[in-house]
Every structure is written in C-alpha cells, then in structure tokens.
Amino acid sequence: MASWGAPVDELAHFAELRHRLRGWVEALYDALLPQECAVCGTLEGPGSLAGLCSGCCSSIERWPGAAEGDSRAVVAARFRPPVRDLVLGLKYAGRREAAIPLAALIASAADPAELRRRVDALVPIPSHPLKRWSRGLDPAEEIAAALADMIGVPCKRGLVRTRRTQAQGQARSARQRARQVAGAFRALGWVEGRRIALVDDVLTSGATASAAREALEQRGATVPRVLAAAGHPWSPERASSRSSRMSRRN
Numbered sequence: 001m002a003s004w005g006a007p008v009d010e011l012a013h014f015a016e017l018r019h020r021l022r023g024w025v026e027a028l029y030d031a032l033l034p035q036e037c038a039v040c041g042t043l044e045g046p047g048s049l050a051g052l053c054s055g056c057c058s059s060i061e062r063w064p065g066a067a068e069g070d071s072r073a074v075v076a077a078r079f080r081p082p083v084r085d086l087v088l089g090l091k092y093a094g095r096r097e098a099a100i101p102l103a104a105l106i107a108s109a110a111d112p113a114e115l116r117r118r119v120d121a122l123v124p125i126p127s128h129p130l131k132r133w134s135r136g137l138d139p140a141e142e143i144a145a146a147l148a149d150m151i152g153v154p155c156k157r158g159l160v161r162t163r164r165t166q167a168q169g170q171a172r173s174a175r176q177r178a179r180q181v182a183g184a185f186r187a188l189g190w191v192e193g194r195r196i197a198l199v200d201d202v203l204t205s206g207a208t209a210s211a212a213r214e215a216l217e218q219r220g221a222t223v224p225r226v227l228a229a230a231g232h233p234w235s236p237e238r239a240s241s242r243s244s245r246m247s248r249r250n
C-alpha cells in the first residue's frame, strides 16, 4: 500500500527498500505456493510477469516501438486480451490484483535503471473523484503503486482532476479530444522542480496525458516519461463510428 502523504524524498528511501524486500518475498512465495493467474485462473508456477501464467504471458502482444508522436511515452502492450482483460477487470470489476501484472508489464518495457536515474517520482493520471468513488479504486494509482515497489521509484499523488471529461469515444477528432481534456488537471505544489513519470493504464489519443503533463509543467515540474500498460490506437474514424454505434444503441 503506498503512503501517498509523505514527502517525496522520504518516499524515495522506502521505495528503494520495498523494491529490495519485494524480490526476496516474491522468490520465497513463488517457491512455496503455486499462484492463480490473474486472467485465466490457472494454478501454476509464475510466468515471466508477476501474477500471470506462462500461457497468458506468451499471448501478450507487445507494443511495437515508441508510442506515436511522443518519444517520452513507453507503452508496454496492445490493448488486446489478456492485457485488455486485466485493464477491464481493474477498472470495472474492482480487481486490484490485476494491477500487479500491468505494472510488471510496464517494468518490462521501460528501463527501470534509467527511470531511477531520470525521475524523482511516479505520478498517476487520476480519475475524477466521483469515478474513483463509484469504482472504489483509481486504476492508474493502483498500477503506479505496484510499479513503485517493482522499480524502486516512489509514487505520489501529484495531480487533481478538476472536472469530469466525456469518454474518449465521444470525440470526433483529435482536436476535439484535446479540447475536452484541456485544463482538466491541477498539479499539487510539491511537484515544483521535480522530474515526474506519468503513469496511466491505457494511452489512446495521448490528449489526457498531454493535459496532465501541461498541468505539471505549469507548476515547474518536468515530465521526461509517460508510462502506460496498454496502447489503443485512436483515429477520428474509429472514434466517430464508435460514438455513432453508441448513439444508435441509446
């Protein structure tokens, strides 16, 4: 469980410690108990990613190269099963354990040593407080907390979502999506002068991450990395066909 309220330098010390301890505890746990896969429920020894069986691990489609248009972004996998199942389980079924393999996926795509050198803290892109309340958790926060333990970089809340935004599928163009999320975040004071890696579950048009980055930069932070477990290519055609399907259904 992350201690979100402590000063970031204190958190850095504990993140390092938890990172070391985690390796020992996991090795012992895996040696003693078979784990249940977070996607298919198979009981077996661990696959290459924490919380997933080897079958599910091997069916993950890795994201090919850097995310479009943003060299800072590290996207781990395509938004397809079994990663899609993990994201939907975390977001809509309150399955907290799904955050572990999603964080492990980011850790395997990013360079943890480079992150320890280049960033002071992981900051999750927050949901609106009402959404968080109705879901009982914040998906990006769960992933960031698990990732912090895995790579030894502290995580801390650094952003507040100041207003609700429409679902991504409602936007008819990239510009419209950017307008929907512009100014939707406010950064907290502690981020000033800090180097931040933003963490989210799924990166789609990139507009939400850009709005979050701008809020942090306005407060004097730098954002050398944006980390996402999954990527979902977004195009105006796809978004408008999805929103017309939705309006037909309504």
Ligand SMILES: [Zn+2]
Binding pocket: 037, 038, 039, 040, 041, 042, 052, 053, 054, 055, 056, 057
């Ligand atoms: Zn499985």
